[in-house]
Amino acid sequence: MNLAALDLPVRSAVPALRRALESRGAAVLEAPPGTGKTTLVPLALAGLLDGTPSRRVLVAEPRRLAVRAAARRMAWMLGEPVGERVGFTVRGERRVGPDTVVEVVTTGVLLQRLQRDQELAGVDLVMLDECHERHLDADTALAFLLDVRAALRPELQLVCASATSDTAAWSRLLGGGGGDADGGADGGADGGADGPAPVVEAHGIQHPVEVIWSPPPRPVRPPQGLRTDPALLEHVAATVLRALREREGDVLCFLPGVSEIGRVAGLLGGLRDTADVLQLHGRADRSVQDAALAPGSRRRVVLSTSVAESSLTVPGVRTVVDCGLTREPRTDHARGLAGLVTVRSSLATGRQRAGRAGREAPGAVYRCWAEAEDALARALPTPEIMQADLTSFALQASCWGAPGARGLALPDAPPAGAMAAAHTTLTALGAVDAEGRATGRGVRIARTGLHPRLGRALLDGAPLVGERPAAELVALLSEEPPRALGDDLAAVRRAVRKGNDPYAARWRDEVRRLRRHPDADEAPAGVGDAEAAGLIAGLAFPERIARRRSPGSRPGALQKPEPGAASAYLMASGTAAATGAGSALSGAEWIAVAVADRPAGSPSARVQLAAATDEATARMCAAPLLTDREEVRWAVPPGSRRGEVAARRVEALGAVELATEPLAAPDRALLRAALLEGLAVEGVEELLTWSAEATSLRQRMAFLHRVLGDPWPAVDGGSLRERAEDWLEPELSRARRRADLERVPTATALARLLPWASGEAGRLDELAPERITVPTGSRIRVDYSADQPVLAVKLQELFGWQTAPRLAGGRVPLTIHLLSPAGRPAAVTADLASFWRDGYRAVRADLRGRYPRHPWPEDPTTAEPTRRANPRR
Structure with a gap:
């Protein structure tokens, strides 16, 4: 046993943690990075450090890289190889033995184990590490474990380990939703039987970290989708070189993804003679991961994704360079597109990253942005459950017996819209019934350990294309292959089969895991690589089956492809998509899209990985989307502004039209709806x-x-x-x-x-008469076109009329336009009596000379009204 390695800061908190577990059976461990919570605490609770009776401890980590590193470190602390008293299990790899008492697993493996054995027979304690990262699998596993403690095994002990002080929510959850969490090791450990679970604090030795603000010398564009401005990456590389000049020790540089790591590594190529440049991420070769997690013989620059933020210790690091970006999942539920996007890191993530520089000695962090930008940053990372595709989560919950996640104790409730989209997908796959309960088929899909779409493709595709081709293609879709291999799934499969890089090695491991019958035939006769790829992709993503179209055309209209040119498609979901220029798929009439994203501001999705297919395969894979309907709508023909009813019978695959014919006798209700649409469109x-x-x-x-x-x-x-x-x-x-x-x-x-x-x-x-009878007996039409109703009548017909009628029950006076004998307006009044008294004289003087044959009495109030002129003399 390596005694020196056991002298870690968290050791002082172990007695309080044990008391808390004996008292309540559940506790929250708050321990900063570098204190030893991931490695020493499981050994201590298992009884491997002090001779107490051993207990079986299961440790769940969010990443495979962290699982292997934690198991290797604990085994080293005990002075023995992995697989004896300390082992691990990740998807496709298991290293445990009969004497194993501490097993490290991914949260995904833990979920699978819980679904197969809800009691977790033989396990005494489960420790969920890095809860603060809010991964969806970890949140789900916690909810399931709380169910197990409440209903099946109250003696099962549970520890939530967090590297941050934001532990109140975990304390309430573990305590059954009680009040505020108790702080402090002693107070938490001695808490009562009710209310929040105890919070046990471990105070680490955090060395001071100097913050150096290092914004780019010129403005950089904000990230869009997966794209990071190359100018920022050039600045990050320059900052790494600056840190090497100004500081001692190794440099840990945080970047959002593998492509950015590769770009910065290329910019640092000149360091080969002075420092080792290591690329640390989940897809890296194990030898590279091992080299990054062990002390080096000379200075190192470790370029890492978020895997090094908390659960892993990179020894020798004295300086952190933080680009300020991270990757988060985003799902467009309306279009059925999910993926990762690059976003600004939260303030909490920035603190976590900076802390890596002070684990072993005083250090420094170079932040590649201006200090003022922190005012706009989020305080905490967004929980994955709030923005991810919830199809897998919904199936897990249904298989657990909690359709719709009802009754699960989750830190955050899943969004209703995302759960509705997940239910729709699972229903289409036959994985859940109308009430959301898991079907037998759903249970089989869940037990593949794959996303439900891929589980469906594996189960349904193996009998059609052969077990090995199905497993190979599904394995390609479960971990997206490098973009450099192209966008043609069939060609990518052929390339990976010949490859010997880390991705190909992981792919082969996954293929072996997915094959239930390794000796089964390659493929049924007559099924080629391209056909198999189209069928598997179509089974996994039926709503993404797409037909070529011409820009601006109605759905389904074909275009003549040009060699090497991008092709426009319409997916069955109704989403437009396009292949890139030079794509091997361009010109194919049908494609089954496996991976696509939608760039910000783009009207269509961008095809990243797909397979050419045909209409017969499309019909088979997406059979539930096939419709034969009468379509009656209001349509405006090209070049015209006058719409007309268009009636036709349409056979369609979702939004993709397969065949149409005119409809002679359309349904009366559809006709009615189309005419109403016409009224709405044209007015x-x-x-x-x-x-x-x-x-x-x-x-x-x-x-x-x-x-x-x-x-x-x-x-x-x-x-x-x-x-x-x-x-x-x-x-x-x-x-x-x-x-x-x-x-x-x-x-x-x-x-x-x-x-x-x-x-x-x-x-x-009565209220709004169409005509008014004037003194001559004429019935004159009232004009209601203006704000006030108007009666236009020749002046002589109103002689003797003192008051015009009021309209709308006396509320509105009638405006009278008094016309000359020629029918032209001579005066306007709403008060006839006032006009006869004050205005008539001027009108009489003006018009009498021009119209001498018409009467112009001095007193119009007593004169006889007339429609006629005076007789000629």
Whole structure:
């Protein structure tokens, strides 16, 4: 046993942690990075350090790299190889023996084990490490373990280990949702039986870390999707060189992904003679991982993704260079696209990264951004459950007996929209029933350890293409192959089969895991590589099966491909997609898209990995999406502004049209909907014929609605469109085309909106008369087209009329346009008595000379009204 290695800061907290577990059976361990919580605590709780009776401890880590490193470190501390008292299990690899009492597993392996054996027989304690990272598998495993403790094994002990002080939520969860968490080792360990679980603190020796702000010398573009501005990466490489000049020890540089690590490594190629440049990430070869996690013989620059933020110790590091970016999952549930995006790191992530420089001695962190930018950064990373594809999670919950995750004690409830999308996908796969309960097929899919889509492709595809081809293709889809291999899945498979790089090695391990019958035939006769690739990709992602289309065309229309040119496609989901220029897939009529992303601001998805296929395969893989429907809609032909009803029968695969033919006798309800769509698109003014009678009635109704309100209805264009079904029956039910709507008697139809039920409709002529009888007996039409109703009448016909009638029950005066004998306006008044008294004289003086044959009495109030001129003498 390496006694020196056991003298770690967390050791002082072990007694309090044991008391907490004996008292409550569950506890939160808060321990900063470098204190030994990942390695020493499991050994101590298993009884391997002090001769106490040994107990079986299961340690769950979020990453495979951390699993292997933790197991190797613990075995070294005991002075023995991995596989004896300390072992590990990751997907496709297991190293344990009959004497193993501490087993390190990924959270994914833990979930699979819980689904097979809910009691975790033989396990005494489970430690969930790095809970603060909020990985979805870890959150799910915690919820399942709390169920096990509550219903099956109350004696099963549970520890949530976190590197941050944000432990109150974990304490409440472990305590069954009680009040605030207790702080401090002693207070937590002696807590009562109710309320939050105890929080045990371990105080590490954190050396001071100097913060050096090192923003780029010129502005850089923010990340978009997976793209990072090359100017930022050049600045990061320059900052690494600066750190090597200014500081002692090794340099740990954080970058968002593998491609950025490769780019910066290339920029640091000149360091070969002075320092080792190591690339640390989950896909790295194990020899590289081992070299990064062991002391080096000379200075090292370790370029790492987030795997080195907390659970791994990189010895010798005195300086951290932080680019300030990280990768997070994002899911477009509407389009069925999921993937990773590059985002600004949270403040908590920045602190975690900086802390790596102070684990062994005073250090420094070079932050490649301006200090002011921290004001806009998030405080904590976003939990994965809030932004990831939840299909696997939903199936896990259903297999556990908690459809929809109902009743699970989760730190955050899953978003309803994401869960609805997951339920839709699982239902289509036959993995859950209508209530969300797992079917037998769903259980088999879950036990593959794959995403449900890939599990379905493996189970259904093996009998069709052969077990080995199915396993090989599914393994390619479970860990996306390097982009340099191209976008043709069949060609990528051939290349990886010949490869000897780390990716190919991991791929072969996964193929062996997925093959249930290693001696099974390669493939049924007549199934080639391309056909197998299209079928497996189509089974996994049926809604991404796509047909070539021409830009701007209706769905399904074909284009003539040009060699090497990008091709536009329409997926069955309705999402547009395009291959890149020079793609091996360009020109294929059908493709099954396995990997695609949607760049910010782009109208279509970008195909990253797909397989050419054919219509027969598409029909088979996406059979539930096949429809044969009558489609009746309002369509505007190209080059025209006048729409018309278009009726056809459409056979389609989701949004992709397979065949169409005109529909002679469309369904009456569909016709009705199409005509209503036409009214909404073109408007009642354009589509209906408005006679003078209809226009007058509409204006009178609009006047009463404006003045009196209810029960007089609004008759503007928008209101008439909304109530089309109320006033256009029965004509709407009989109409079949545009011409039928144009023949609708709009005056008769509009009268249906009058308030007949209340009896007010009978007062229309009283409140807004169409015509007014003047003193001569003439019936003059009232003009309601303006804000105020207008009566235009020749002045001589109003002699003797002192007061014009008021409309709308006396609320609105009638505006009178007094016309000359020639019919031209001579005066405007709403008060006749005032006009006769004050205005008439001026009008008489002005017009009497021009119209001498017409009467111009001095007193119009007593004169006889007339329509005629004076007789000639």
